[in-house]
Every structure is written in structure tokens, then in C-alpha cells.
Amino acid sequence: MQKEKLWTKDFISISLVNFVMMLSMYLLIVTMASYATDTYGASTSMAGLASSIFIIGVLFARLYAGKEIARIGSKKMLIGGILFFVLITALYLIPSNIYVLLIVRFLHGVGIGFAATATGTIVAQVVPASRKGEGISYFSLSVILSTAVGPLIGLAMIDEFGYQSMFIFSLVVGLASLPIALMVNEPVVDDQGEGEASKSRSFSLANYLEPNALPVSIVMFVIALAYSGTLSFIASFAKEAELTEAGSMYFFVYAMAVLFSRPFTGKLMDAKGANSVVYPALIAFALGMYALSQAHSSAVFLLGSALIGLGYGNFQSVAQTIAIKMTPPHRMGMATSTFFIMMDIGIGFGPFLLGYMIPDFGYRGLYLAMVPLIIAGIFIYYSLHGKKEKMKATI
Numbered sequence: 001m002q003k004e005k006l007w008t009k010d011f012i013s014i015s016l017v018n019f020v021m022m023l024s025m026y027l028l029i030v031t032m033a034s035y036a037t038d039t040y041g042a043s044t045s046m047a048g049l050a051s052s053i054f055i056i057g058v059l060f061a062r063l064y065a066g067k068e069i070a071r072i073g074s075k076k077m078l079i080g081g082i083l084f085f086v087l088i089t090a091l092y093l094i095p096s097n098i099y100v101l102l103i104v105r106f107l108h109g110v111g112i113g114f115a116a117t118a119t120g121t122i123v124a125q126v127v128p129a130s131r132k133g134e135g136i137s138y139f140s141l142s143v144i145l146s147t148a149v150g151p152l153i154g155l156a157m158i159d160e161f162g163y164q165s166m167f168i169f170s171l172v173v174g175l176a177s178l179p180i181a182l183m184v185n186e187p188v189v190d191d192q193g194e195g196e197a198s199k200s201r202s203f204s205l206a207n208y209l210e211p212n213a214l215p216v217s218i219v220m221f222v223i224a225l226a227y228s229g230t231l232s233f234i235a236s237f238a239k240e241a242e243l244t245e246a247g248s249m250y251f252f253v254y255a256m257a258v259l260f261s262r263p264f265t266g267k268l269m270d271a272k273g274a275n276s277v278v279y280p281a282l283i284a285f286a287l288g289m290y291a292l293s294q295a296h297s298s299a300v301f302l303l304g305s306a307l308i309g310l311g312y313g314n315f316q317s318v319a320q321t322i323a324i325k326m327t328p329p330h331r332m333g334m335a336t337s338t339f340f341i342m343m344d345i346g347i348g349f350g351p352f353l354l355g356y357m358i359p360d361f362g363y364r365g366l367y368l369a370m371v372p373l374i375i376a377g378i379f380i381y382y383s384l385h386g387k388k389e390k391m392k393a394t395i
């Protein structure tokens with residue numbers, strides 16, 4: 001039997017748009033704290049808030065977007081999100097103060113939240129059902145690559161041209177993504193949810209979170225919480241451990257591990273089910289965290305990076321696929337929003353919580369403590385979804 005086509009114009013276009021959005025997001029996340037300090041003399045706490053308040057804006061947008069995307073339409077929400085993103089990015093170029101910067105960062109997060117919810121929904125609709133795991137694995141590479149490329153571009157541009165250059169770059173790539181987004185066809189989805197319209201007018205948790213996607217999204221929160229410690233503190237740990245050169249290669253090695261494994265893990269999920277990828281991925285993630293906690297050489301440090309890429313990087317795409325597969329087509333937008341809300345909470349607020357451990361336990365103690373948290377995540381996954389996946393496989 002001939003496989004359904006995956007690499008369509010819409011799939012390629014929406015992946016490119018998502019890459020550009022995430023590129024701008026990660027480029028600014030890693031540079032914003034230093035920008036706030038150097039430009040406005042912000043304190044350490046205010047500089048940290050200037051970086052993290054972006055995530056709060058994303059969360060606010062996702063809560064609304066997930067609820068309304070079926071009514072508004074995913075393409076309209078995407079175009080609106082990009083236009084808002086471009087408008088807010090231009091405000092970075094206007095001299096202000098730290099408080100205005102915080103507002104701009106929050107609104108920037110709102111724009112990204114709308115656009116990213118739309119891209120996640122559209123890709124779930126255009127990928128063939130028989131290749132859902134493979135397709136979302138490839139699509140998720142747009143995020144993985146942006147986490148590696150974005151920080152490298154941001155830091156290089158600051159060193160060479162100053163802070164304003166990174167805002168101009170974000171503005172240009174945002175404008176460039178608009179014609180690509182306009183080329184995307186509006187996905188046609190059978191609307192079986194018209195009867196729910198009256199429910200949406202009254203408050204209900206189901207209006208903001210998709211119940212079918214919530215179990216695996218809870219697991220994603222736990223795993224993202226563990227991962228947030230590397231995203232935020234890996235540079236400081238590398239400096240303290242006198243592994244600065246290896247630290248500069250961390251995200252590159254991480255991205256390469258994901259890049260080369262995703263095509264295989266996506267196909268494996270479609271052929272053998274989610275459990276065939278999830279359990280090995282989470283074990284690899286735990287081993288990677290343990291390797292980091294024990295790293296006294298560049299080789300062990302980068303081994304940890306590769307294992308974390310194989311583990312967390314692949315679990316993220318598989319969990320997103322599960323959230324979508326468990327959800328009716330007319331609520332895919334809500335499922336996408338629910339998944340990323342839980343992931344963003346873990347990544348966004350994790351550093352704040354985990355930061356309290358560093359004075360007492362140090363970075364090595366922090367990463368070692370993440371190992372039992374990841375193992376707990378394995379058992380939570382089994383309880384909330386894994387055993388059901390196993391039962392379906394045996395029927």
C-alpha cells in the first residue's frame with residue numbers, strides 16, 4: 001500500500017513559519033536578561049522577570065487561543081498572531097524603561113502564543129492519520145533547531161553589532177514569515193462540536209483545557225520541569241565546572257541528537273505505538289541528567305547533552321502526538337493548547353522553583369535530584385496513559 005503524502009506544501013510552509021517564530025523566541029529569551037541589565041540597569045530579579053514574563057504572555061494567549069481557534073479558524077489566528085508579533089517586535093526598537101520593556105515582553109509572548117497554537121493545530125490537521133507520529137516528529141524539529149540556532153545567532157549579533165541588531169533580525173524574519181503563512185490552505189475539519197457552542201459561554205475547565213489531552217500533558221509538565229534546569233542553568237554550571245567550551249556546544253549536540261533520531265522514533269511510534277519510544281526516551285533522559293551531575297570532563301558533559309536530546313527531545317514530540325491522537329478532530333486546537341500550556345508552565349516556572357536548590361546543593365546536586373523526578377515521570381506516564389496504550393496493543 002502506498003503511503004499517504006507527508007511533505008506537502010502546507011506541511012513545509014507551516015514548519016517554516018513555526019521555525020521562524022521559535023527562532024525569535026529563543027534568540028530573545030537567552031539575551032533578554034543581559035539586555036535589561038546593560039541597557040536599563042535592571043536588578044538581577046527584574047532582569048530575570050524581563051526574560052520569563054514572556055512565558056506568562058504565551059500562557060495567557062494559549063488559554064484563549066485553544067478555546068476560540070475552532071470558531072476563529074486556525075489560519076486567521078496564525079496571520080493575526082504574526083501581525084501582532086511583528087508590531088510588538090518593532091516596539092523593542094523604541095527607547096523606554098524597564099517597566100515598558102516588561103509590558104512589551106508580555107505582549108510579545110501573547111503574539112507568539114497565538115501563532116504557535118495555530119501552527120500546532122494546523123500541522124495536526126494536515127498530517128495524515130497513518131503518519132501522525134512521524135509527521136509531528138519532523139514538525140517538532142522546527143522547535144529543536146530554533147533552540148540551538150536562536151541563542152547562537154543572538155549572542156553573535158550582540159557581540160558584533162549590539163542589542164538593536166537582534167531586534168531588527170527578529171522583525172525581519174517575522175515579516176518574512178507572513179507571505180509563507182498566507183500560502184497555507186485553511187485545513188477543513190468536520191465540525192462535530194457545534195453542540196458545544198452554548199457550553200463555551202459558561203465557565204468550564206473543558207473550555208480551556210482538553211480533558212482527553214490532559215493526562216499526557218501532566219506527564220509533559222513533570223518532564224519539562226526536570227528539563228528546565230538544563231535550559232536555564234547549563235551555562236552557569238559549565239562555567240563553574242570549568243567546562244566552558246563544552247558548555248558552548250551543549251545545545252548544538254542536543255539538537256544533533258534529536259535531529260538524527262527523530263525520523264526513526266516517529267516511524268517507530270506509528271508502527272509499534274507510543275510506549276516503544278516513551279520508555280527508552282525517559283530512561284535516556286534520566287541517564288543524561290545523571291551524566292551531567294557527574295561530569296568532570298567535556299566528553300561526559302557532551303554525552304549527557306546527547307542523552308538528554310535523545311530522551312527529552314523525543315519524548316516531547318511523542319507526547320504531543322499522543323495528546324492529538326486522543327482528541328476528536330474538532331478539538332485539536334484545544335489539545336494543542338493544553339499540551340503546550342503544561343509544557344510552558346514546566347519550562348517557564350521550573351527555573352524559579354529549582355533555583356532555590358542551587359545554594360544548598362549546587363548544580364550537580366540539582367541535576368542529580370532530577371533523576372528521581374524523571375523516574376517518577378515514567379510511573380506517572382504508565383498510570384495515566386502507558387497502561388492504556390499497552391492494553392490497546394494487546395486487543
